[in-house]
Amino acid sequence: MFSKEVTEMISFGLLETLYMTLTATALAYVIGLPLGVALVVSEGSDSSFVKGINTILGILVNLLRSVPFLILLVALIPFTRLVVGTSIGSTATIVPLVIASAPFIARLVESSIKEVDRGVIEAAQCMGAPMSKIIYKVMLPEAKPSLIVGAAIAVTTILSYSALAGFVGGGGLGDIAIRYGYYRYQKDIMLITVALLVVIVQILQEIGMKVARIGDRRINQ
Numbered sequence: 001m002f003s004k005e006v007t008e009m010i011s012f013g014l015l016e017t018l019y020m021t022l023t024a025t026a027l028a029y030v031i032g033l034p035l036g037v038a039l040v041v042s043e044g045s046d047s048s049f050v051k052g053i054n055t056i057l058g059i060l061v062n063l064l065r066s067v068p069f070l071i072l073l074v075a076l077i078p079f080t081r082l083v084v085g086t087s088i089g090s091t092a093t094i095v096p097l098v099i100a101s102a103p104f105i106a107r108l109v110e111s112s113i114k115e116v117d118r119g120v121i122e123a124a125q126c127m128g129a130p131m132s133k134i135i136y137k138v139m140l141p142e143a144k145p146s147l148i149v150g151a152a153i154a155v156t157t158i159l160s161y162s163a164l165a166g167f168v169g170g171g172g173l174g175d176i177a178i179r180y181g182y183y184r185y186q187k188d189i190m191l192i193t194v195a196l197l198v199v200i201v202q203i204l205q206e207i208g209m210k211v212a213r214i215g216d217r218r219i220n221q
Contacts, residue, residue, distance in 0.1 A: 024097035036109025108150035152208020
């Protein structure tokens with residue numbers, strides 16, 4: 001169906017897409033996970049200073065989430081060039097992917113932790129556990145199944161963002177689909193790239209849901 005050159009190009013694009021998606025997801029969680037925890041912990045504080053921090057964090061998260069990724073991608077080109085030395089290619093795309101995804105992940109983490117039974121947290125507080133232990137020994141372990149489901153949602157969302165980056169030479173399957181399927185009207189290449197993206201989404205989603213079910217103590221009891 002395809003020449004050797006086209007097959008190699010699509011294979012390389014697939015690897016680039018996975019590289020961008022998985023690397024950006026990992027880095028976004030480095031920022032988004034503690035940010036989500038901070039949003040939950042600071043929300044119920046009696047301190048006006050902590051409440052102010054919560055308000056600022058909430059505004060910042062909502063602001064970044066409200067900007068369409070394609071606009072953010074273009075707006076961040078100078079910053080991306082400053083960080084990695086270029087604004088095109090798969091490595092450059094990771095920078096805006098992380099910035100766009102971290103606030104989204106923070107909200108997912110916040111939502112997951114808020115699902116934890118309040119009584120379990122209060123019991124830990126009554127035993128005199130410090131907040132750090134409550135976070136790492138109670139909140140995160142109890143929210144683990146929901147966090148894993150959220151991670152599956154996040155990684156598929158980041159995958160769709162990476163495809164959009166093809167409009168500015170971001171690399172990966174999205175770039176191939178735009179260059180060949182859109183500009184050169186090669187619909188066969190467009191279809192195969194779309195099919196690959198759909199397959200990747202389904203695989204990642206299924207893996208996430210299975211891992212969540214395995215880690216859910218309520219199901220395994």
